[in-house]
Amino acid sequence: MLRLPPFEYHAPKSIAEAVALKAEYGELAMYVAGGTDLFPNMKRQQFTPQNLIGLRKIPELFQLVFDQDGTGLTLGAGVSLNEVAEHPDILKNYPALAKAASLVSAPQLRNMGTIGGNLCLDTRCTYYNQSYQWRKALGFCLKKSGDTCWVARSSPKCLAVSSSDCAPVMVALEAEFCLASPAGEAVKTRIVPASEFYKNDGANFLNKTADELLVSIRLPTYYSGKSGIGWKMNYRKLSRRNAIDFPLLGVATAFRQKDNGDCAEARIVLGAVGSSPLRADEAEKILQDGSLTLERIEDAVQAAAKLAKPLDNTDMTLSYRKKMASRFITEAFNEVLKV
Amino acid sequence: MNKNNNYQWIGKSWTKVDGLAKAKGETVYADDLFLPRMLYAKMLRSPHPHARIKSIDISKALKRSGVVAAMTGKDLPIPFGILPVSQDEETLCVDKVRMIGDPVAAVAAIDEETAEAALEDIVVEYEILPSILTIEDGLKPLSERPVREESGLPAPDVPAAEAQIHEYADSGNIHKQVALEFGDTETGFAEADHIREELFYYEGNTHLPMEEHSAVAQHGADGRVTLWSSTQTPHYVHRALAKVLEMPASQIRVIATPVGGGFGGKTDPFQHEMVVCKLAMMTGRPVKLTLTREEVFYTHRGRHPVLMFVKAGMKSDGSITALHFRNFLDGGAYGSYGVASTFYTGALQTVTYPIANYKFEAMRVFTNKAPCGPKRGHGTPQPRFALEVLLDKFAEDLNLDPAELRLRHLMPDNSKTINHLTVTTNGLGECIRKVTESSGFQKRRTESTLGKGIGLGCGSYLSGAGLPIYWNKMPHSGVQIKIDRGGGVTIFCGSTDIGQGSNSVLAGIVAEELGIGIEQVIVVTADTDLTPVDLGSYSSRVTLMIGNATLAAVRPLREQILSATAEVLKIPAEKLTLRRGQVVSKNGSVEPVSFVDAVQWAETKFGTLGSVGSYTPPRRGGKFKGAGVGPSPNYSYSACVAEVTCDPESGLYSVDKLWLAHDIGQAINEKLVIGQVEGGAYMGLSEATMEAQVYRAGKDNPAGLHKTPSMLDYKSLTALDMPEVETILIETHDPEGPYGAKEAGQGPLLPIMPAIANAINNAVGVRVDEVPITPEKIFQGLQNLKKGKSGRIGPKKFPKITFPEALKVEPPEDNSVL
Ligand SMILES: Cc1cc2nc3c(=O)[nH]c(=O)nc-3n(C[C@H](O)[C@H](O)[C@H](O)COP(=O)(O)OP(=O)(O)OC[C@H]3O[C@@H](n4cnc5c(N)ncnc54)[C@H](O)[C@@H]3O)c2cc1C
């Protein structure tokens, strides 16, 4: 078995304490929640923090509050993926999120893994998620310790894949992320919309400084309240196996239909085919406030699928993943229209 | 042999003797061993697929605090290998490395972290050599190799001969070539009504046992070396150690620890085993080395990738007039079992259906990748896949039910195949009938629901190779039994329980013969100091051979117990028998006496109770060169029906159910056999649907890197992908097996791959003539169909290469019925 490099573990009891520790140790420290992403990466020496700031003893990170008529869902970053997958409020009001969480890996990992860790998940690439010795034989790569991108040698930036199942759903549901960071003795917070949290750059994929802690996620209500009724949402995942597989394509969708069947609002977000979740703005515009004719749907599918630019750095061939993008989006429409 | 329903244990289901300890975590695997003052070793591995070693400097590593010793190949330079003809492996590479992952130096330190850190201190200077990464490249004469590195980098200015991986190869990088012809295929094809020529490809894959290989060595004050290792073949490791360490075998003790899965991946003597012994000798301290998962992928010895050309001729009635296989095997960097694997890609095509004339040609090439070897089914799954898919295509041509086509032409009992193999009993017909009935095959096959499909595949495997790996006429399996005055019976056998349950087989047979409880039998196995030689857990030989050896050892003891008891009770021994811990008279005329009393009377009469038994398979098979691969005491048969649902738009599919019938001869422990059959189904399905041990190669790639050396990225089936399996056991009571038994460890895997391929074709009309059968490939086939093209996916090109003239072998004189 690969050995974990040595580190010192800190167990702060509050957000203030956690960000203060981060300020104290600076670059030598990292936050760790469930550790299901970070520890394997540490074993492979992608990260070698000397201090880990554990987030499991901070009560504020475990809140899960649903306010139907007001703020919607407030979800602490430390809530486990299993709880996200099984909580009745989430199952009922955000079924796409529950489904995405339920499709992550396997039960043991969902017990340990958190929603916060999932949303901050490191991008993945078959040239990068390898042991130190393997990467040394390769000559390393742009994302870590090297200067070539082996997937596209002419690419100036890393093209590693955004592989979180929940991230595309968060973007589709227009979630907001609450981040905390040290400000002298105090704690500074800011709110970022999910779509702005992610950057399409494999090596630098989060719009977040290293000392910022993801505290919670806020989701507006969908079945009632200001957005009206009639939302249908889903998440579809392409993977080779039914468990323990990262997405090779994720399609998060949310539609609201008018009483006459027309589309009121449409959201389509692709996961795992770029370095960030990709929102299909153009396709959404095509559908917005119009009747759902087959022609328009076809145009929207084309427009959305065009965004998928898979590369040869995951399982399954890139041409297949690209083809499946339009297939999965079409299926999402079929489901809404029941055709 | 008639079915005997009077058994106390045989054919019943009882708990594995080591089952509870495993479930409770008590079992001590090699990596669980901790000896006082133990050191931990790590090996530095090559980052280049093919390179000359110019120098290795370990001096800095030796200076690191916590490092106790370091070694290079020069410290133990004698080569070894499992086959006498392929002694091509080194403990640590001396002059050159032949694959990424080849070890070049080793360090022993006070803990793993220190040993690992010390690897970074070692400086190795390499001179890069051209690398060979494909079958096509391996087949090229050295002079014709393109002068370009696979990495796309300019080729170093080296002579063509530098591209040769091993000098002892038959020619260039062709390790081994074989050409045999049984009967006359030309005449056979002339007699055929239908002829098909097909290309198939079977991707390489690996064993993926849960337990990574691990070894601990100790050099005792008495000068003896003890090795504990997770190996399937302690006897062969013992021999290899004696050679490499240059020590008498009597000074070496090899103990196979309980093996956490082997599947053929722990059947060779390995570098890490040599390394721990040498480091223990250098330091005077015990040394442990446990491989990482990535290192297990480099150690490999898994399924050979095989490219196949098959030509077959068939009469309108479905009989096969001629069959020609031409196989290219990608062997990887070392010989391993490769010569045997090469022959196995041609040996067992003949034992299912009569083949009137048969030609078999094969070449195994060396490539700069992890060495291939035996994986469950050893060399047989690849041609079996091809043959069974081919039969499905013929069935379409002839408009015959695929089950009917096979049922019409089965090798009869007591017959000889065209390549001189003896079939004693063949339960394939019964297997086919049972799986097709249970699944409703005939009806469902013809229902045309797009996306729903059903397919049939068959297979056969040997119950142990007829010949040992090194030439000798000694027994293949030996057993010793001693009986304690307290009634405990200890059986000693060199066999290795790798999870398949061989320890339980030993206990079950002894308990059956002596009429005692399983828990009364103490099983001591796989320890070269304590147990008589058994060749090891490979080639599905164990139950048949240790079973027969056990019977030979236990029956005289049984006679002694009965005769002593008869004397005391004053009745004839024939009137007595052993049942449920007692000696009882068959007609109830005397009171039963306890087994313990009987044993004490026997010891009084005969002295210390002990016996030995051994088994040597019958000498069978032809006399031609290569006839050693294929003969076996008996053959198991299996048939599988698979049902799939495949999305005709995306090619994504699920396997809904498998019906799997296996001719087991006679189950020794029914539950264990079902476990083996299901395990085979799982492994076969995983290969059929996704597994691939593949490497980066080609112009834009860094050459020779394993693509997915982790359990996350190397795709194998999870519990959620596994369908229901309906297992049906067929008992043919074979005269060669103990109580009539045959093998169960490998055969049941064989029919799965073709059954899936045939079911996919039935569902969506796409023929995938390749393993694995992935959604991507099916999708491609569906696209082709939409464009009005053929839906076949598979190899299109076949290397043009001249084979040596085939050795002509006359058919056996009595090739119909013996
Ligand atoms: C075998 C395997 C299969 C997997 N399959 C999937 C899959 O199918 N889909 C999928 O989406 N993921 C998958 N994962 C990835 C991962 O396990 C999950 O995404 C999980 O949710 C990560 O959560 P965690 O709490 O364990 O994160 P950690 O490992 O603790 O952290 C991950 C990263 O996020 C940072 N981080 C964590 N919490 C915070 C916070 N509150 N604020 C700021 N930074 C934070 C950490 O510093 C670290 O960089 C898989 C992992 C493995 C090992």
Ligand code: SF4
């Ligand atoms: S995309 Fe390129 S740079 Fe990024 S991890 Fe992969 S190989 Fe490295």
